[in-house]
Amino acid sequence: MRPTAKIMNPRQSLEERFFSKVNKRGPEACWLWKASVCTSGYGQFAPVGKKLVLGHRFAWALTNGPIPKGMRILHRCDTPACCNPAHLFVGTDADNVADKTHKGRASKKLTEANVREIVAEADKGARGNVIARRFGVSPTTVHKILRGYDWSHVTNIQPLRRAA
């Protein structure tokens, strides 16, 4: 065996291995990808001996079967790292553009649950720009939450007062 080869548990199915990397919670919640994400914030999964696939695409295919050729898997929740099949739908490139324009990435509305997750990710040591990608928000949004300038009624983070 090559020293770099990863030892896989032969009893663990691909599906189990996939969901071991997902923070699987209630049916309504976003199931965030826990492992590495690409620059767009999507989860990256490496099925054995195959090239990397995007986590949300794999999650959709596990539930619904192969993705029709040339189709995109889009998020109802607009959270790139989310792999909850209930939050995913299939669409074309044009749908993707229309969806993003309609939702307006920059003004994405976070839920209280999202905000608590953002704080939890930061507590685990994730960098602000990585968290921002996973949730599809700007680094400034994450910064404001972590500094207590925004959502402090949820996080109980008190903004630091500037020395007089």
Ligand SMILES: [Zn+2]
């Ligand atoms: Zn979601």
